[in-house]
Amino acid sequence: MATVPMITDEEASAEVRAVFDDIRKTRNTNFINNFWRGLANDPKQMKAVWEEIKAVMGPGTLDPLTKEMIYIAVSAANACSYCIHSHTAAAKAKGMSAEQHGELMRVIALAGKTNHAVNAMQLEVDEAFKV
Template structure:
């Protein structure tokens, strides 16, 4: 199991990232994902900056939809940690159990039809090409 770096055991570079996570998320909690990445501070910093920009930065996709997309990809990739953490974030942004059920149905259907399309090597219709 990976060593989880707590705030009080972290160096200055890690503490700076933890402080930014806390400020951005308006919480004192640092989850285990970030504590694990803190074993390599450049990866922690780079990953946090990327995720912060994508998940909390400006854009046309609303925060709940961003979380729903993250959950769907995490389900497809089989990442239990990401499913749990982003499901909690989505619930905090308004996701209901009905929405989660619909998301799972869409994710399952997309995975099934993607595999059919790839397996049959179905050519893309001209009308779909842009």
């Protein structure tokens, strides 16, 4: 159970309802996941996060699937269970194959390994990397 109530469609204020509507239209689905129902307790924050996600996760010089995989990587390092589930679902919906998922997990695991080894050794940054 969450530390905030999940705002239902019925409980949604006009401001929240407008974001719910935009999420439904943008994603072409009636489903509103708990992230939005939780954020809806703070309608201004909810709207700001939705605008930010639309601006950041859409196509740019990186494609949307690459961005979802980067999102999963950060979320795995931060042990954010919900985030890993939701962004893995999003990545699959955007076409991530099982092979790509496997490669993503290998890179995440390798980075976790060397991050820990490097921290334990407290390596100094090479001059060559400072340019």
